[in-house]
Amino acid sequence: MSHIALSRFFHGLAIAWLAATSAVVAEPVMPQWSLLPRPANASTTTGATEIANGAVVSVQGVDRQQVRSIAERFVQHVSDTNDLHLRVATTSTARTAITFNVNPAAPVADEAGYRITVDDSGILVTARTPRGAFYGGVTLWQLLTPPGWVRGAPIEVAHGVIDDHPRFAWRALLLDSGRHYQSVAEIKQLIDWMSLNKLNVLLWHLTEDQGWRLEIPQYPQLTKVGACRKAAGFDSELTGSAGLPYCGFYTEAQARDIVRYAAERYVDVVPEIDLPGHSQAAIAAYPWLGVTGKRPDVWTDWGVSPWLLKPDERTLHFVDDVLDEVLRLFPSRYISIGGDEADKQQWNASPEVQAQMHKLGLASMDQLQGWFTLQVAKHLIEHGRTPVGWDDELVAGAQLPASEVVMSWHGDDNERVALTAIKQGHDVVMTPQESLYFDHYQSDLPDEWPGPPPAATLRQAYDTIVIPNGASAAEARRIIGVQAGLWTEQMPSFAHDQHAVFPRVAALSELGWSPSSAHDWNGFLQRMPAELARYRALGIGYSDTAFAPSFRATATADRAFRIELSNQAGFGTIRYTTDGSNPTKQSTPYAQPLMLAVNTTLRAATFAQDGFELAAPRTQVLDETTLLSRDSSALTACSKQPASRLQGSRPAKGPRPVYSVDIGNACWLWPQVQLDGIKHVAMTVERITWRFGDEAKDAVVRRSASPTGEFEIHVDSCTGPLLARLPLESAAQVEGPSHLDAKFAMPVGAGVRDLCVFATGDPRDGQWALARMTFSK
Incomplete structure (x- = not known):
């Protein structure tokens, strides 16, 4: 992919860019054309063309075989969603309703651009390349699935012209297969759906502390040992038993198959081999890769592990070998080498690493990481590839190799880090965790799915800052795209992946494709019903x-x-x-x-x-209990920080519970409770396996009155008078939710009061979660 310079666009979809002397009625594209992402330029004229069962699709111009495959895939999508059965012409004599024409000299902007003309002669998709024809086909599929379509019924497509091309060259979704593994079939399905949102990069996160997922024949222990971890927490439900390990990796043949499948849909698979951090699984396979010489387990916790690769020549030789195999499997120009969240406590404690740092004349461990990254980047550059990595070293004040593309995930402080990167001359992909990390939950509704805080809503995704404030026009051209992150610590199933990605991917799609002048939240919402209907027809389990x-x-x-x-x-x-x-x-x-x-x-x-x-x-x-009951999602964490949403054990029947929990601090506030007449309190609670890694350092330990601890309710503050104590002895003996109840000591004065509820003990022995609390008279 090459960088696409930002273009000047006319404002809104009602502005026409039409060829020849067609008479144009400048009218809003909606509701006749409900297109997402919004095209660069589009306008309708009077009249409409009907597309019904049996309509013929023809292919003209160059690259006929490739474009025919595009046309056939378009026909299949129309059949799958709208139940209209079109057919691709096998002869040139058939009367066609839809034509795909690829002409390298066509007056179309960009190799990924296209023009669609709808008039009395039918529908013509014109492009300079098959890639442009593919994206034109996606838009045409949307024209044939307008708001309120009826399956199998003919579609009236308004006459007009669409001239379109992408704003950015990098429109990406990161898929984390390290924490939880997705099947090849699931990844292919995700690629299909990505391509229908005009995304063109799958950043495939293949190595993690919790699992090494790519076969490297030269180092068989990476998958024999590194691809399996103990089945802690809900992993045991996926394996069927806590005694069976959670395993999974992709063979070389499977990786090639996914790359081929994606290429047919104009999606570039960019592999990520994370270095030097997030490497505990690799060190578990080959302990000499680490600093201590010891063999750790493949990590079962989430968070940031301190096990870093040893920054020496032997490790760099290993990395070169791995990357050589990656280069054989993945033809992408870009290769990601990570570089994020490198906790350097083991490096700092190692005399050998300290000596290495001083020998190289470096002043800090961050500079040592920079040196290590530079060696890896040089190897990729020598092989004609471009390194990609995270912005963490820039956050620390260190430098990254000048040739490295920076993925900027630290979106706080007014995009300061991204601005630093582009001022240093890096190309930058914007992927701020605050709005484009799709593992984050989407609301505080009681039925919201699990995820880390804070919430990343559809509106926040849509309003992501793509060009950092303060960037000059020249610097802004360094922003080559946008990317969403699907990190899977709390996402064990493909159903959860779908719920997290859709419909926020529609916002990502518009950020990456549409001109900045087309940014319009209300217009986006108007186009969402038709898009959600398409998702539903495709069988996508999206979030509402x-x-x-x-x-x-x-x-x-x-x-x-x-x-x-x-x-x-x-x-x-x-x-x-x-x-x-x-x-x-x-x-x-x-x-x-x-x-x-x-x-x-x-x-x-x-x-x-x-x-x-x-x-x-x-x-x-x-x-009678409505105002005297609270789900944990309706309570406030005592730290006043946004809480995580953690899933509980699968019940015998009914939905899996999800709890709002401040990890490491099992404490909730319920302000302004009417306590007059209250005599009893009931709670539903569950103890969740601790697997929260570096969160342990901030754990709040509260003194227990018994070995198994208790829930306590205090009035006015967390140190105020004790109103109830609910022992956890019975709950500690069972897996899953438990019900507790106790008498409630009415405080003096009663009335409307603030309450504090917390679990005693050490949360690292098991994180207590509160499902619901109910008072009664």
């Missing part, structure tokens, strides 16, 4: 979090409830029922706060203007 109804219940003077409904995106119509049935597009629309009686079951769902269900129904039961 951004559109899901949330409930805010308060008491009224007459023992009834005042209910306010809203959703995160502020989009769509929330419709509700109070008779226990699920809402439909005909149900009552929410317009103002509801006044509802006790013992009512309120259900609400969100619908688009055309009746498409944007979010599945959520339920709020209104009874």
Whole structure:
């Protein structure tokens, strides 16, 4: 891929760039064309062309065989989603409705660009290259899946012209296969879906502390030992037993197969071999790679491990051997060598490493890491490849090799690190953890899936800063793209991967492809119903979090409830029922706060203007305990920091519980509780296996009154009067949720008071999680 210089774009999709003398009616592209990402330029004219079953697709121009494959894949996507059965012409005499024409001299911007013309003669996709034809086919597929389409019914496509090309050359998703392994079939499916969002880079994270996932025949122990770890925590559910290790790696043949499959969809697979940190699995396989000479286990914790590769010539020879094999498997111009989160405590404690640092005339261990990275980068450059790595050394004030592409994930402090990188002359990929780390959970709703904090919402992803503030026009050209991270510590299943990626990938797609002038949150939302319908037709298990109804219940003077409904995106119509049935597009629309009686079951769902269900129904039961109960997601961490969402054990039936927990500090605040008349408290709790690595240093240990500890409830503050103590002896004996109850000592004065709830003991012996707490009179 080559860097695509930022172009000047006209504002909005209503501005035309049409050839010849066509009469144009400048009108909004919506709702006739609901396209995502938004094209660089598009406009409609009067009239429409119908595409129905049996319509013929033809191929013209150069690279016929390759473009025919693109046309056939387009036809298959239309069939899979819209149940319209088109056919690719086998002769030149057939009357065609859709034509793909690749002409190197076509007046189309960029090799990935295309033009679509819709008029009385049919639909013409023109491109300079097969890549452009592929992206034109993706847009055409969207034209044939407009808002409210009916499977199998003919589609009326408005006449007009689309002239389009990408803003950035690097439009990427990082897939972490180190923490949790995905099958080859799952990775291929993800590549398919990426390509339909016009993403073109899969950064494949293949080595980790928790597992080495790529076969290297010269070093068989990397996969024989390094690809397996003990089945700690919920890994035991994946293996079937805590005694069976969690294993998985990709053979050379499988890696080649994935690369080939991705290339057919114009996705470049960029492998990541993380160095010198995140290497505990490699050191477990070959202890001489480490500093201590000892053999660690493949790590079962999450976080940052202190096991770094030894920065000497023998290790560099090993790295060169591994990279030579990687170069044979992956034809990508880019190879990532990581460089992030290198905890140097073992280096600092090693006289041999200290001597190496001084011998090289270096002043710090960060400079030593820079030296190590430079040696690795030189090897790649000598073989015609471009090194890619993380921005951590720039954060530390050290330098990276001048040729290295920097992935900037430290988005705080007004993108200071990315700005430093481009001022030093690096090409930069923007991947800020605050908005584009898709492992982060998406809301504080009770049914939100597990993930680390803070929340990364759909809106935050869409509003990611792509060009750092303060960059000059010349410096801005150093930003070559955007990338989202799918880190899988808490994502053991492909279902979870889908939930995390979609629909936030739509925001990523628009950031990477569309001109900056087209950035429009409200316009993006208007185009989301059709996109979600496509996801649904493709079988993608996407998240509806951004559109899901949330409930805010308060008491009224007459023992009834005042209910306010809203959703995160502020989009769509929330419709509700109070008779226990699920809402439909005909149900009552929410317009103002509801006044509802006790013992009512309120259900609400969100619908688009055309009746498409944007979010599945959520339920709020209104009874005597509604205002006296709290899920942990509705409580505040005592540290006032955003809490993690951790999954509990799989129950015999029902959904898996998810808990809001400040890791290392099992303490929650419940402000302004009405305590008059309260005599009893019940809790549901679970102890979660500690596997949080470097979080251990910040663990808060509270004195226990018994060997197994207890939950305590205090009033006014965490050191205020004790109101209840719930022993954990029985809960400590079982796996999964446990129910506790105790009498509640009414505080003097009662009334509305603040409460603090915490578990005693050392969380590193097992992190206690609170599912729900309920008071009763």
